[in-house]
Amino acid sequence: MLFDLFREIIWSLAGNKVRSSLTILGIVIGIASVITMVSIGQGAQATIESNIQSIGSNLIIVMPGASRNAGPVSAGRGSAQTLTLDDVTAITTQINNINSVAPEVSRRYQITAKGNNTNTQVVGTTPSYLNVRNVKMDLGAFLTDQQTKASTKVAVLGPTARDDLFGTDANPIGSKIRINNVDFDVIGVTMAKGGSGFNNPDNNVYVPITAAQHFLSGNSYVSDISVAAKDQASMASVQQDITDLLLKRHNITDPTQADFNLMNQTDIIATATSITGTFTILLSSIAGISLLVGGIGIMNMMLTTVTERTREIGLRKAVGIRRIYINLQFLGEAVVLTFMGGGLGVFLGYLASLGAKDFLNLNTEISVSAIVLAFSVSAGVGIIFGFYPARRAANLSPIEALRYE
Amino acid sequence: MISCKNLTKIYKNGDIETRALDDVSFTVEKGEFVAIIGPSGSGKSTLMHIIGALDTPTGGKYFLDGKEVSKMKENELSDLRREKIGFVFQSFNLLKRTTVLRNVMLPLIYSGMSMKEREKKARAMLEYAGLEKKLFKNLSNQLSGGQMQRVAIARALINDPAIILADEPTGNLDTKTSRLVMKSFQELHKKGHTIVLITHEDEVATFAERIISIRDGKIEKDEKNG
Incomplete structure (x- = not known):
């Protein structure tokens, strides 16, 4: 049937x-x-x-606010130079529930190596940047505390920057690059993160923050401070604590007049x-x-x-x-x-x-x-x-x- | 073999009642060749549907082979049609795009018979109905009208039915083919099959040995032919 x-x-x-x-x-x-x-x-x-994850997890970024000289005219957010390495130390030592803090001095510079030449973002930072921004190393090593303290002229290249300066997949360790007419020794290459667009982390060149201040920017301000909170739950309290601390340190009583801004990754994710x-x-x-x-x-x-x-x-x-x-x-x-x-x-x-x-x-x-x-x-x-x-x-x-x- | 007692069939369409059959009684004995003749609207198709167990009467009783068909349920009616009745339709009703053999075997599916046996039986029936052997594997829609009707006759015969019911079997055929098909019905009759034929053509009816005339749902005449 x-x-x-x-x-x-x-x-x-x-x-x-x-x-x-x-x-x-x-x-x-x-x-x-x-x-x-x-x-x-x-x-x-x-x-x-x-x-978005590649930016780093549980990240809070402290950025300078607009510079105001007691008037209604604002020069634009981020234009002020209000954050210093002392602020960074204060955050590191006085704020609870944070994993690491990495200050940054970044600006675009012309970089040359063996006749190749590119214009890219140079990030002066500390070893904790590795944790804060989820950066992984492909070749060599990242910056060390010793190099940061001693303003050593060493540089770590993003893979795109390496490709531009030394050719695709070359090993540039031991070579020299010239940033703004100062020679830096290449000590490492980071792993590709796959970001894209104007602020591609693969195109960055990392140098010790002290070296960036001494040889490149010429002053003691930092462009921003990246703070990694311990976990998602402590983000809000950490953000509040940093705001309070910096207001106190900068002698500002009215929070609306703050000379810095906090941006967290949750906002970006939202x-x-x-x-x-x-x-x-x-x-x-x-x-x-x-x-x-x-x-x-x-x-x-x-x-x-x-x-x-x-x-x-x-x-x-x-x-x-x-x-x-x-x-x-x-x-x-x-x-x-x-x-x-x-x-x-x-x-x-x-x-x-x-x-x-x-x-x-x-x-x-x-x-x-x-x-x-x-x-x-x-x-x-x-x-x-x-x-x-x-x-x-x-x-x-x-x-x-x-x-x- | 067939015994109809006071059959009535009333169709209702809204409030209008149409009495298609009105107190019809007759019997058909085994081996008879009966033609039921009448103009369209006379009720002859309704009568044939009731005899063929395709429809049930509104009133009266119908016995086939001693069983009361007018009381049967759907599945019993299905089984009765399969085992006792062979249909030959005006429009042949063969499955399109299907071989002649498979068309003839159609009533045998779900019978538990092996494929070999079914095919053997179908071939025998097709030969019996007078279809050329080379056409057995053709698709049904590649045949001529006369050939299609022979396939339909073979299909009607395959379960060795008690009666063969033919509803205007020549209605779609030309005169010459009609005669050939009617001749084959006569031959089946000679071989002992019981045949009930429905037609509106006097000429077709003359092939039968008994003619029942129907008009307005009633039997008008019931007479031996010739």
Whole structure:
């Protein structure tokens, strides 16, 4: 019996190859497009998130505020030189719940090495920068406390800066670079972080902060102070403590007149989350519409064959085949079509996602929930619209079904 | 073999009642070749649907082979149609894009019979119905009208039914093919099959040995032919 049923299903589907393959095609395209869309979307989201993570975790950045000389005219945020190494020491020693503190003196300089020449960000900092900003070393070592104390003229290159100055993947350790006409020894190369844009950390050159102050900026101010809080929970209290401490140190009583700004990574994440949220909504809508269109396609395919199939059902009933077998056959046909289409669609969607990664250089993440959702929606639509009209036809009397126009 | 007692069939369409059959009684014995003739709207198709267990009467009783069909449930009706009745339709009703052999085997699926046996039986029936052997593997839609009707006759015969019911079997055929098909019905009759034929053409009815005329849901005449 089961074997007969199976054979009827296969014969019926194989007997009408055009109808079967068009139905399968509809399902394949619906499912594959949803899976591809969602994996591209999730990949993009993951890229944005990892870019934000690459800044460093639980990071608070203290920046100089606008310089005000008792008047309404502001010279712009960050323009003032109000933070010093003493502030850094005070934060390090007096604030609880922090992991590390790294001051920075950064500015763009022209750098030359062996006739190559580039213009990039030179960051004067301390060894704790490594922890605060999640920097990892590829070659050599990062700056040491000893070098910071002694204003040693050493430099650590970001991989892009290294590529520009010494050629791709060269080992520059032991070579000299010339920053603003001062020679620095290269002692290390950092690992690529994959950030991008104007402030690409891979393009930085790191030198001891004291060396940057003595030989490059010529004063004792710092451009900003990066503070890594112990954990996410202590961010708010640390931020408050730093504000209080600096207000006190700078003799400012009115917090609105503060000559510094605090920015934390949570703010950045919040912004980014709202961006990726919009992104997710956009992609979900695209996926939803593809699913809807695919579903309607499947529905149409299934419904347009009803007339012809109703007469077939009438004939089957007239020659004495029981209703249950007719129902089972049509259910089976719908299941076989949707599962074949579904399987192919998942496979194709998977390939397309991998293809987008390899050929379009998009970061894609294949999402199991998208596969399950796309598959179950199209299988549901296919089975309902394949089976329901057939069931209705099988409930008609054989004469009515035979005469169906 | 067939025994109809006071059959009535009333179709309701809103408030309007149509009495398609009105107190029809007759019997058909085993081995008879009966033509039921009448103009369209006379109720002959309704009668044939009831005899064929495709429909149930509103009133009256219908016995086939001693069993009361008018009381049967759906599955019993299905089984009865499969085992006792062979249908030949005006529009042939073959499965398209399906081979001749598979069309003939259709009533045998879910019967538990092996494929080999089914095919053997189908071949035998097709030969019996007079279809050329080279056409057995053709698709049904590649055949001519006469050939299609022979396939339909082979399908009707495959379960060795008690009666063969033919509903306007020549309605879609030209005169020459009609005669050939009617001749094959006559041959089946000679071989001992019971045949009930529905038609509106007097000429077709003359092939039968008994003619029942129906008009307005009632039997008008019931007479031996010739």
